Amino acid sequence: MTQERLFNTFIVTAAEDGKKLQQVLKNRYHFSRRWLRRLKQGQYVLVNDEASYLSARIHSGDEIRIFLPDEITLKIEPEAIPLRISYEDEDIVVVDKPAGIVVHPTKGYPNGTLANGLAYHFLQQGRELPIRPVSRLDKDTSGLLMMAKHAYTHDFLSKEMKKKRYQRQYVAIVHGQIADDVGTINRPIAHDPVRPIHRWVNENGAQAITHYEVLERKEGATLVSLQLETGRTHQIRVHLSDYGHPIIGDRMYAEGWKDYGIKRQALHATRLSFIHPRDGKEYMFFSPLSQDMKELWAKL
Known part of the structure; x- marks a missing residue:
């Protein structure tokens, strides 16, 4: 063996x-x-x-x-990138991602990604493992995400996500005051036919459901907690923009709005909970609001 x-x-x-x-x-x-x-x-x-x-x-x-x-590894170049690891065991790694770093190499970002940093981290442990994100965060979204260390864990957690037992909670600072204290945005999301990288609300798109709860209001802005029921690309950003409350600093979906000096969308993945495939117990992790979002809210 x-x-x-x-x-x-x-x-x-x-x-x-x-x-x-x-x-x-x-x-x-x-x-x-x-x-x-x-x-x-x-x-x-x-x-x-x-x-x-x-x-x-x-x-x-x-x-x-x-x-x-042990599986054949994907060819990701190891790079000594600082990582904030919230938890790690034989099956998973939970990482608290800063804004400004891409999760996995792409044509536009072939290196310097979170995956490159994890490949180096595993190499320091004497192991080469595939990088399997269970869920992803946009480059300029900060907070918690999880990587599976082997195919079984990835399959298991993907099924848990479909069963709504893999929970992700976010906090955003948006333009305007959201009127209702709690609510659900249930609007389908599709590729934007004009701007390929963008997504938009369209009746022919895939079902997308976002639940929200207002945490605090200020003049012209709202601090809001969000929970995903589905996981479409840019879902929170598209839903809030379509709802008339785009995220402050979102240069893709809040064009023409003031950014108040923040250099990215004010969106942070603050809580992650799931059933662990090894022991069947519920695990939950929290990440405090990022410093730039704290400063933005204080400024507002």
Whole structure:
């Protein structure tokens, strides 16, 4: 098992006595059929230190060890970029991203990205791992995002997102006073046919739902908390702009509005919560409002 990494070990309970191994694995870790086939083909599951068929029945007191294959890495150049890591274990990394850094290399940003920094971080640990963002943040949005260290965790959390159990909460400072204390923006979002990088609200677009709650109002501005139910590109920025309250400093969707000196959109990912694939427990992380947004709100 030198090419594999131990994922988890557990002892079969009395309630699991006599059940098929594949059913217990599915119940405990929500392995898909594809993943069960992969575990079977690689003999990545041991029962009492011996390889076992997944169709075999297991018994109370048996020790089950699950391995995951180390995967072929994507070619991302390691770079010594400072990272603010909020949490890290064998499955995930939660990063508190500053504004101004891209998550993953693109044609426009081939290096200097968060992924380059993580590749270097993993290399310092003696490992080469693929960079798998579970969700992304725009270059000029700050705050929390999560990377999966292997394909199973990425698949698991992607499914959790579809089940609305992967929660992301943001704080924004917007132009104008939002009238309602709480509300939901349910407007479909599509590619802008004129400006390819932009998105816009269009009835032929994909469903997009954003919930909001006003935290505080000032003359001409609102501090608002937002929670995503869907994850469309630029969703919060497009929804708030279409709603008549674009984010202050958003040079793409608040054109012609005053930026009050902030050099990016005043949007921060402040909370992240999810069910962990290894132990099934809920994890929650918080990031305080970024300094430039604190200064902007004080100025307003």
